[in-house]
Amino acid sequence: MSSRFRENLEEALFPPIVALLVALICGDLLIMSYGQAPGTVYRLLLEGTWGNAYGFGQVLYKATTLTFTGLAVSIGIRAGLFNVGAESQLAAGGFLAGLLGLTLSPHIPGIMAIVLCIIAAMAGGAIVGAIPGWLKVKYGAHEVIVTIMLNFIVLALLNYIVAARLHVPETLHTPEISNGAIPRLESFIPAFHGSAANLTIIVALIAAALTWVYLFKSKRGFEIRAVGLQPDAAEYGGVSVGGAWMRAMVISGAVAGLGGINYVLGYKHYYEEGFAGGSGFLGIAVALVGRNHPLGVVLAALFFATLSQGGLAIHAFVPKQMVEVLQGVVILAVAMSVPEVRAALRRARKPAAA
C-alpha cells in the first residue's frame, strides 16, 4: 500500500521536475543569447518573486486566479471534456460579481455581500459553462469548438454591456462596487503593502480541497471520472453520460467564474474589460502541469505565477517575453515527459519488482 503510494507520488512528481530542468536549460541558452549570465537572471527572477513581500504577494495574487482556472480545466478533463472556455467563464463570473457589488446596499453586512457576490460569480461562470455542455449532450457539438467560439461571443457581449451602459467615462471599467469587497492581505500583514494579494486565496484553497473531495471521494466524482476514462463502461455502470458531462461543465464553469472575484472583489473593486488577461488559457497549462489533480494544480499555479511575475523582475536584462517562451517550453516538456519519465521509472523499478 505505502509502496504503491510512493510509486504514484514519484510518477506524479518526476515528470514536472524533469520538465523544469529541461526548461532551465532552454532558459540558460536563451539568456546567454542575450549576452547575460543565466545565474544572475535567475537570481533576479527569484528575488523579484519569492525574495520580497511585495513580489511574493503578487505571485500569490496571480496564483489565486490560476488555481481557479486550472481547477476548472482539470474538472473538465476528468470528465473527458476539454474546456477551452475558462477565459470567458472567468470574465462572466467577474462581471456578475461586480454587477451585484454595484447594486448591493452598503448597509448589508460585508460578509453577506461577499457570499452573495461569490454566488453571482459562480452563476456567471456556470451559465457560460452550461451552454457548451448542453450543446454537446443535446446535439453532439464538440465542446472545444463551442467553448472557443463562446469566448469571443461572451467577451464581446460583456465589453458591449460595459461600454454601452456601465463604464466610467474615459475608462474601460465600471464604477467601484458599493459592497462585497474582499480585504487585501496588506490589511493583516503590512509587509504585503501594495500587492494585489487578497483573501480570495483562501477561497481558492477551499475550492481546491472541495474539488478533491468531489472528484475522488464522492459518488458523482466517481461517475465523472468513469465517464472521462471510458464513457461506454460508465453508461454500463448506470451513469448518465450526458448528465455527467453537463454536471462537469457547469461545475467547471462555476469554478472558473469564481476566479473572477480575485480581481473584481479583491483587487480593483470594479469589473474591467479584459481583466481575465489570458488567465483562462493559462489554466490549461496549469491543469496539464498539475496533472489534473487539485494539489498539483495549486503547485502549478504557484509556478506559473512565479514565472509571470518574475518576467517583470528581469525585464531590465532580458525581454520579459522570455518567460513566455519558458512557459511554452515547460508545457511542451511536461506533455512529452509524462509518458517517457513514467516508463523510465518503471524500468528503473523493474529489478526490485522482479
Add this chain to the structure above:
Amino acid sequence: MTSPPNTPGGREEFAIRMEGIDKTFGAVRANRGASLEVRPGEIHALVGENGAGKSTLMKILGGLQKPDAGKMEVNGRNVTGWSTSEAIAAGIGVVHQHFMLVPTLTVAENMVLGMEPTKGLRFDYAKAVADVEKLSAETGLAVSANAKVSDLSVGEAQRVEILKTLFRGATILVLDEPTAVLSPPEVKELWTVLRRLRDAGGTIVLITHRLDEVIDISDVITVMRAGQTVDRLKTAGTTPAQIARAMVGRDVVLSSRDEASALGTHPQGEPLDEPGFHPSDDMTSAIRVNDLVVMGSRNTRAVDGITFSIRPGEILGIAGVEGNGQTELIEALAGLRPIASGLMRCNGHDVTTESISGRRDFGVSHIPEDRHRRGLILDFTIADNLILGLQTDYSRRGILNGTRISENARQRIETFDIRPPSADLPARALSGGNQQKIVVAREMGRPFTILLAAQPTRGVDVGAIEFIHAQLREARAAGAAVLLVSAELNEILALADRVAVMYRGKLTKVMPIEQTNEEMLGEYMTGSRSETAA
C-alpha cells in the same frame, strides 16, 4: 520437456529461431528466456494461457517490440531487435486479432495501402483491382476486390487481412487467435486456406488457446507458460490433455461437459434432471421477452421480433455468428439500448422502459461481451471496478464509503481468486482472465435473479474458463435464470439447458439441448437451415 528435433550436424535450417528472449513491461515479465523454433513449410501452433507471453513473443518477431535480451534469427539471418518495416521486407506477415483495415475503403484499396500502384501521379485503381484478383486466384482466397470493407463479414475481412500480408510478399505468416470471431464453417475454410499456403511452401505460426484447433491444424506445437517455453511437441500422437497439462502446469480438472468445451469435442448427450421438458410460461419465468424489436446502428432492425422466456434455474443459450443481432439484443435487455417495440418482463414486472440501474434493482446482472469497452474502466483500481454500477449502494449522502469499498474488494478478490490480489492495482495491469474475473465477481458476487452473460469466456485461458463455467452452473443451481450468448458453440453445448440460434436478427425455434448437435446448430448459424420461432 521434449528437446527440439535436431539434425546430427546441429545446424538445421529454421524459418524462425528465437532463443532466450526476455521482455519486461513494468512489473510484468512477459517473456523470460522464451524460445521458438519453426521450420519452413510447417504449421506451428503457439499455445498457452492468457498472459503466457505468446503475443509478446510474436510482437518481437514482427518488430513491434524490441527484446530486452535474447537472439532471433529468420531464415538463418540474425535479426534481433529489428523494426516492423525490416520484418515485412523479410517476409513476415502478422494478422492481428483486431483487424487493421480501413472500413471505408474497398478491399483493393486496403490491400495496396502504402504501396499504391500509380499511373503518372494518379492512383491506378484498376491495376490495384487486377493485382488483387490475380493474387486471389493464385492463392484460392476468394475476396471481392471492389467491396467496401465495412460491408464484409468477419470471415471475409480476415481473408482480406491474410491476403494483404501475402500481397506484401509474406512467406512467414503469424496469425493471432484467428478463429475467435469465426463460425465453424468459416474456421474449416480457414484451415483449407492455411493448408494450401503451407503446401505451397509457406510457414505459418498460429497463436491460439483452443486445443481442438491445435490438434486439427498444426504440425508442431510450442507451449508457453508464464513467459517461458515449457514444451515442444509433434502434433501427431499428442493428446489434448497433454497440451492442457503443459499449458496450466497441472492436471486440469474439468467436468465432462466442461472438458468437452475446452477440448472442443462433442458432448455425450448427458441426460438432464428433468427429461420431459416443458416450455416455461409467464407465471414461472424469471425473464420473458415478447416480440422484441431493437434498432441497429444503421437504423436496421438488428433484433427483429424475438420472443423467449427463461425459468429460474435454467440456462438459455443463444448461439450464432457474431453480428446477427446478439449485441443489440443483450444491450437492449440490459437497458443500454432502447427497445423499439415489444415487451420485457423480469420476475413479472414490466421493465421495458426501465433504466440500466432500474433493471439492476429488479435483479438483472450483466456480464458484457466486451470487458475493455463496457465491463471495466481499465484505469480504475480493482476495488473501484468492483463497485461500478453499485456506486449508489456504496455511498452515503453522496460520499463514497471507502471502508466498505475495500472490504468488498477484499472479499471478492478472495472468493473469485483475482490475481494479483491487490485492490489498488489498476484493472489494466491484470491479464485478460483476471480482468474477466473482476467483471464476474462484481456481477455474480451480489444477489441477482437474472444473468445476462455475453461471451463470458472470450479471450480467457483454460483455468478461467473452468472457473467461470463453474460459476454459471452454481448460479443456475441457486435458481438464477441465465441468458448465455456465445459465439463458442462448445460453450453453449456445455452449459445450456435449451438453445436457440440467432440469425439476421431472428431467433430459431428454442430447442432442448439434447435434441441438437453441432452440425445442426452450424446449419442454423449460417442460415442454410431456417426454422424461426413459432
